[in-house]
Amino acid sequence: MDPVHATIHPEVPGEKTKIGTSLVDTAASAIQSFGPTKQIHQHLCAFHFYADDMTRQVEAHHYCGHRNDEMRQCLIYDSPDADARLIGLEYIVTEDLFLTLPDSEKPLWHSHEYEVKSGVLFLPGVPGPVERKDLEKVAKTYGKTIHFWQVDKGDDLPLGLPQVMMALTRDGQLYPSLAKDVETRYSVSFEKERQNRAYMEGLAHGIHPKANAAGVGLKTVLREIECKPSGQPEPSVHRVFV
């Protein structure tokens, strides 16, 4: 049996926006410039699961901008609607950039090859041929995703620690009910797209063994530490847990 948790949209506690407040918002959105967020030009839909719990799977709406040809930065929302919750962010880099990362960093990144090739990652509203042109590139990238708001377990506020998220790497991981739900809402067929994308190439060097949580799992831990006296440089501590 599949849980139906990923489509939970808990209501954020709080009063309706007051008129005075919304007037300030309206004035600000007219007067201020939004340079960084104007660079966002792409809406990508895919699924993430928690790096320590594959059974918790979340529909993730990525709104991405290119920093350059080798890197995108994305805001992640739980829906494509105006009242969507900002639940996380993702950085997407080419294989070449990924390979420059220190080994201790690589497990935090996930491969995109399977997500693209299996048809589950898509650009809502973009016709297949145009979409595939871009996804040919995405298939060769790695992503680092952090979620800050666990809407899937019903949190009505962003509670607790940031969570490292992972992406699908093979058949049988994604809940069929979750897949069906998205396919229905967006009139897409993952199976058909899988066939359309069969020609695509993946990572030139194959999926790095240290990527995708090094094939194990990851969790974040909060540590209470002594505050550094101001003006003192950080001591050179290198923590290794793996």
Place this chain on the structure above:
Amino acid sequence: MSSTSERNGAGAGKNGIPAGKPVSTGQQILDKGAQMLQSFKPINQMSQHACTFALYSQDMSRQIETHHFITRLNQDFLQAAVYDSDDSDARLIGIEYIVSDATFEKLPPDEQKLWHSHAYEIKSGLWIHPRMPEMIVTPELKNLAKTYGKFWCTWQTDRGDKLPLGPPSLMMSPQAEGEGVVNHELVTKRDEKYKMSKEDLVKSRIEIPEPEWINPMADYWRQHKKCFGVDVESTKMKIETDYSIYS
């Protein structure tokens, strides 16, 4: 495996040059095409740009200027994408959530210690809405002075990281004393950029009331003299569904 206390490693450089080749013409056309066909409702809801400063909890001597692009979900809740500048090539460095005092007081204490207060930032002229007449934003500043924020920074561009490295850092807000005092040069740079003066703002904001109560669990370092680091550890991935978390 990876910790906020780590020094920067490979993949990082001291200069601000971004890793990667410039965007190609082909990619620009693809991007333009997607942009015309797709809708961007969550992004279009962003209604405020605020500029302020933040301090790393694991080392409060490291301080950054931050640019928040804010969406309001209701009177008591705001969510912000945080960038390292307001230019079109700005780096996305984190996310901040802002809640009213009413919402904050209902949070469990273990959660409250991750949040910081905003009163000092507002009253001392550190928090600004660039290019907005002060008179128009005053009602919003009165609201914000009573709020708390939770800011996770995912890209330590201040130490020259070319790519985002390590776990997210918990960020603190500037305060009047101790480790919380914001670096004078950072403020001067901001004042010059926006042709403004912190001192003028302090005067014009004198009428904004100080909150009667700031919960001592917020700004945890002030009362408890402890800071926070975040580590990423290796663990076993759960692959069987546990329904108990949904009850």
